[in-house]
Amino acid sequence: MTVGLTMAIPASASFQVQVKPSSPQLGDTVSVTLNATGNTPSSNPSVVLNGKTYPMFPLSGNRYRALIPTIPLDQPGTRQLQVSDGTQQQSLTVQVRDRSFPTQSIWLSDDKNSIQGTDFEFDRVDAFKALVTPEKYWNGPFMRPSNGYVSTIYGVRRYYNGEFAENYYHRGVDYAAGTGSPVIAPAAGRIALVGLESQGFELHGNTVGIDHGQGVSSILIHLSRVDVKEGDMVKAGQVIGGVGSTGISTGPHLHWGLYVHAQAVDPVPWRYEGVE
Ligand SMILES: [Zn+2]
Numbered sequence: 001m002t003v004g005l006t007m008a009i010p011a012s013a014s015f016q017v018q019v020k021p022s023s024p025q026l027g028d029t030v031s032v033t034l035n036a037t038g039n040t041p042s043s044n045p046s047v048v049l050n051g052k053t054y055p056m057f058p059l060s061g062n063r064y065r066a067l068i069p070t071i072p073l074d075q076p077g078t079r080q081l082q083v084s085d086g087t088q089q090q091s092l093t094v095q096v097r098d099r100s101f102p103t104q105s106i107w108l109s110d111d112k113n114s115i116q117g118t119d120f121e122f123d124r125v126d127a128f129k130a131l132v133t134p135e136k137y138w139n140g141p142f143m144r145p146s147n148g149y150v151s152t153i154y155g156v157r158r159y160y161n162g163e164f165a166e167n168y169y170h171r172g173v174d175y176a177a178g179t180g181s182p183v184i185a186p187a188a189g190r191i192a193l194v195g196l197e198s199q200g201f202e203l204h205g206n207t208v209g210i211d212h213g214q215g216v217s218s219i220l221i222h223l224s225r226v227d228v229k230e231g232d233m234v235k236a237g238q239v240i241g242g243v244g245s246t247g248i249s250t251g252p253h254l255h256w257g258l259y260v261h262a263q264a265v266d267p268v269p270w271r272y273e274g275v276e
Contacts, residue, residue: 014036014037014085015034015035015036015037015088015090016034016035016037017032017033017035017083017090017092018031018033018035019031019032019033019092020033021269023097024070024094024096024097025070025076025096025097025098025099026070026071026072026074026076026096026097026098026099026155027070027071027072027099027154027155027265027266028096028265028266028269029068029069029070029260029265029266029269029270029275030067030068030069030070030094030096031065031066031067031068031275031276032047032054032056032065032066032067032068032081032083032092033059033063033065034056034063034064034065034085035061035062035063036062036063036064036085037062043085043086043087044086045064045066045083045084045085045086046066046083046084046086047066047068047081047082047083047084048081048082048084049080049081049082050079054066054067054215054261055132055215057134057136057214059276064085065276067214067215067260067261067275068081068260068261069259069263069264069265070096070263070265071169071263071264072099072101072155072157072169073166073169074096076097076098076099077095077096078093078094078095078096079093079094079095080092080093081093081094099155101155101156101157101169102153102155102156102157103156103157103158103159104152104156104157104159105158105159105162106158106159106160106161107160107161108160108161115202115203116203117202117203117204118200118201118203120200120201121195121200121201121202121203121207124193124195125193125195125204125207125209125219126262128192128193128209128211128219129209129219129259129262130262131211131215131217132214132215132261133190133211133213133214133215134213134214135213135214136212136213137187137188137189137190137211137212137213137233138187138188138189138213138216138236139188140236141270141271141272141273141274142186142187142236142267142270142274143184143187143236143237143271144186144271145175145183145185145186145218145220145254145256146175146177146181146182146183146184146243146254146256147175147177147181147182148175148177148178148181148243148253148254149176149177150173150174150175151174151175151176151253152170152173152174153170153173154170154171154172154173154264154266154267154268155169155170155266156169156170157170158170169264171264172255172256172257172258172264172267173255173256173267174253174254174255174256175243175253175254175256176251176252176253177243177252177253177254178252179224179242179243179245179252180224180225180242180243180244181242182239182242182243183220183223183239183240183241183242183254184236184237184239184240185210185218185234185235185236185238185240186210186218186236186256186258186267186271187210187212187218187236188212188233188234188235189210189211189212189213189218189233190210190211190213190231190232190233191208191209191210191211191228191229191230191231191232191233191234191240192209192210192211192230193207193208193209193219193230194207194209194226194230195209196226197246197247201246201247202247202248203247204219204221204222204247205221205222205223205244205245205246205247205248205249206221206223206224206225206226206241206244206246206247207219207220207221207223207226207247208220208223208228208240208241210234210240215260215261216258216259216260217258217259218256218257218258218259219256219259220240220241220254220255221247221255221257222243222244222245222246222247222249222252222253222254222255223241223242223243223244223254224241224242224243224244224245224252225241225242225244226241227239227240227241227242228240228241258270
C-alpha cells in the first residue's frame with residue numbers, strides 16, 4: 001500500500017468466512033475458514049464459541065481454518081461464533097441440526113461394574129486428546145483402520161441395567177475382526193501415545209494414539225499387539241498393531257475414536273468426504 005494513502009475499510013470487509021458443512025448435524029466437525037482478502041496475513045486468527053477459543057491454522061493461500069467439534073451430548077440449535085483475524089471480529093451464526101442416535105441396553109454383572117480403569121490410563125489418554133499441534137499431517141479422506149465389519153457405529157446411546165446413561169455415547173466406531181488381524185493408521189500422524197494393559201491400561205487395553213495435527217487425533221484400543229512406539233511418524237495405511245480383546249472388551253474388535261479438540265466426533269464425514 002502507498003505510504004500516505006489512507007483507506008476506509010468497513011470492519012466486515014477485511015476477511016470472509018466460510019463454514020462447512022453449511023448445515024451440520026450433531027457429531028459433525030465444523031470447519032470455519034477465514035479468507036483474508038487484504039495483503040496483510042492475519043496473526044493469531046481464532047474462533048470463540050461459548051467462551052472457548054479454537055485456534056485457526058494456515059491452509060493454502062491466505063486462508064486460516066479452525067475445526068470445531070459437535071457431539072451427541074450437545075444441544076442442537078443456534079451457535080454464535082466470534083471469528084477474529086487477530087485485528088477485527090465477525091459474528092457468525094451456525095445452526096446445528098438434531099440427530100437421533102440408536103440406543104442399546106446393557107446389563108452388567110457387579111463383577112464388570114467394578115472395573116473402572118486406572119487414573120494412570122485416564123491421565124495419559126486425557127493428555128493425548130488435549131494435544132494441539134500446529135502441523136497438519138493428514139491429507140485426504142481417512143482410511144478404515146480395520147477390514148472387519150462395523151459392529152457398533154458412532155454415537156450409540158445406552159441404558160445400563162435399565163437406566164439411561166446421560167453422559168454416555170459411543171465415542172467411536174467398532175470393527176469386529178479376528179485376533180491379530182492388522183490395524184492400520186487411518187491417516188498420517190505422529191504416534192503420541194502407546195499404552196499397555198500390562199502397565200495399567202485396564203479399561204482401554206493395549207492402546208495407540210495418533211496425533212494427526214491441528215487438534216485432530218485417533219485412538220485405537222483393545223489391541224492384541226502394538227507395532228509402533230511413541231515418537232514414530234506413520235503414514236496412512238501403515239500397520240500399527242493387531243485387533244484384540246485387551247482391556248474391557250467382550251470379544252476381539254477394534255475401537256477407533258476420532259477426536260477434535262478432545263471431543264469424539266463422527267468419523268464418517270472424515271472417511272467419505274474428507275476434511276481439507
Ligand atoms: Zn467401541
